[in-house]
Amino acid sequence: MFFDQKITDMATQAEVKVQERFREIDHVIDHNQWKVIRAFQNHKVSDFHFANSTGYAYNDRGRETLDLVYAEVFGAEAALVRPHFASGTHTIGTALFGVLRPGDELLYITGKPYDTLHKVIGKEGDGTGSLRDFGIAYNEVPLLGGVAPDWEAIRAAIKPNTKVIGIQRSRGYDWRPSFTVAEIGEMVRYVKSIKEDVVVFVDNCYGEFTEKMEPTEDGVDLMAGSLIKNPGGGIAATGGYIAGRQDLVTLAANRLTAPGIGGEVGAMLGETRNIFQGFFLAPHAVGQAIKGAVFAAALFEGLGFTTSPAWNAPRTDLIQAIRFTSSEHLISFVQGIQKASAVDAHVVPEAWDMPGYKHPVIMAAGTFIQGGSLELSADAPIREPYIAYMQGGLTYSHSKFGALNALQNLVNLNLL
Numbered sequence: 518m519f520f521d522q523k524i525t526d527m528a529t530q531a532e533v534k535v536q537e538r539f540r541e542i543d544h545v546i547d548h549n550q551w552k553v554i555r556a557f558q559n560h561k562v563s564d565f566h567f568a569n570s571t572g573y574a575y576n577d578r579g580r581e582t583l584d585l586v587y588a589e590v591f592g593a594e595a596a597l598v599r600p601h602f603a604s605g606t607h608t609i610g611t612a613l614f615g616v617l618r619p620g621d622e623l624l625y626i627t628g629k630p631y632d633t634l635h636k637v638i639g640k641e642g643d644g645t646g647s648l649r650d651f652g653i654a655y656n657e658v659p660l661l662g663g664v665a666p667d668w669e670a671i672r673a674a675i676k677p678n679t680k681v682i683g684i685q686r687s688r689g690y691d692w693r694p695s696f697t698v699a700e701i702g703e704m705v706r707y708v709k710s711i712k713e714d715v716v717v718f719v720d721n722c723y724g725e726f727t728e729k730m731e732p733t734e735d736g737v738d739l740m741a742g743s744l745i746k747n748p749g750g751g752i753a754a755t756g757g758y759i760a761g762r763q764d765l766v767t768l769a770a771n772r773l774t775a776p777g778i779g780g781e782v783g784a785m786l787g788e789t790r791n792i793f794q795g796f797f798l799a800p801h802a803v804g805q806a807i808k809g810a811v812f813a814a815a816l817f818e819g820l821g822f823t824t825s826p827a828w829n830a831p832r833t834d835l836i837q838a839i840r841f842t843s844s845e846h847l848i849s850f851v852q853g854i855q856k857a858s859a860v861d862a863h864v865v866p867e868a869w870d871m872p873g874y875k876h877p878v879i880m881a882a883g884t885f886i887q888g889g890s891l892e893l894s895a896d897a898p899i900r901e902p903y904i905a906y907m908q909g910g911l912t913y914s915h916s917k918f919g920a921l922n923a924l925q926n927l928v929n930l931n932l933l
């Protein structure tokens with residue numbers, strides 16, 4: 518037996534409750550899986566596309582076809598999919614530096630962006646090569662009540678030099694709702710009705726394949742994401758993608774490599790097949806992770822904890838937040854997730870003072886890809902209101918195993 522009988526019974530109850538949601542998630546998986554297969558077929562993906570390339574890698578048909586497949590799936594004119602992007606932050610930074618020029622302003626309309634982007638935006642004269650260091654202005658409109666776009670404040674904030682509007686789809690590690698593709702579409706139409714030529718950029722991290730449509734299918738000009746999250750399918754070893762309008766993707770490519778070179782060079786280092794295969798698997802893996810999140814929400818809600826999103830709420834990203842009542846709960850929850858891993862289950866995570874964070878943070882990441890967060894993982898800053906964030910799971914069964922291990926850990930430590 519893996520768990521106490523009481524826990525196994527609670528798992529059964531939670532699973533019965535969520536069956537209707539699981540059926541809806543299956544429909545999204547089918548739609549996205551078929552969309553991806555159709556794009557592979559339309560571009561005649563073939564085994565020779567998976568060949569390695571070296572040096573400049575001119576005319577790497579695999580790389581070129583990969584861009585076309587991503588563009589088709591995301592309903593975009595163009596895409597740039599590369600293992601040369603070191604992280605999500607690097608990818609987003611490349612898109613922003615590609616499009617913005619000195620004197621322009623970047624305006625985020627979904628409140629403070631994800632933590633790692635603060636240094637990309639930077640401070641005037643910080644000497645780091647941040648956007649502000651290059652004379653690019655920045656402003657943000659906080660969410661109204663911490664949950665919704667503040668339409669009037671957005672209207673007031675858009676100025677003649679506002680070049681890029683930034684939208685973050687996922688809640689990241691904030692206790693706020695994530696924005697669905699439909700809600701993002703509404704934001705696009707609103708800001709374009711105020712300033713027609715503004716470029717709308719979406720940080721799409723954690724969002725890909727959670728819905729049937731992506732933001733670029735609903736008016737967004739440019740978006741970016743990480744291959745060690747959703748679209749890498751747990752297989753891509755590293756990388757990122759940028760998708761959107763052709764002229765903007767070209768500018769981003771010029772920033773990644775150099776003007777005049779753009780996306781036409783770049784050896785794929787043997788990663789092409791992994792990136793293709795990961796993209797093929799991604800709709801399914803994302804669906805598995807979401808089922809795991811829905812299950813965990815139902816399970817912990819049943820125990821009286823507040824969850825966000827609730828198990829029956831619509832989803833547009835992978836993140837499941839669970840609010841506990843003490844730091845002991847947080848620590849044992851995260852340690853329980855780690856105990857469920859196939860990799861590094863014997864390691865016990867501890868809270869530590871991570872650079873860039875004000876409070877100690879504890880993280881569970883028993884992953885095949887370092888920091889890969891389509892894989893089952895959990896994070897918690899040790900501070901009130903004691904929120905643990907969990908995400909991922911390449912298989913539903915693993916996610917479920919994680920939630921139950923976390924629960925068993927809480928029971929073993931007499932925390933329930």
Ligand SMILES: *Cc1c(COP(=O)(O)O)cnc(C)c1O
Binds near residue numbers: 633
């Ligand atoms: C993960 C993430 C990023 C940054 O990606 P890294 O790979 O951690 O650099 C940016 N925005 C959001 C919403 C994310 O979830």
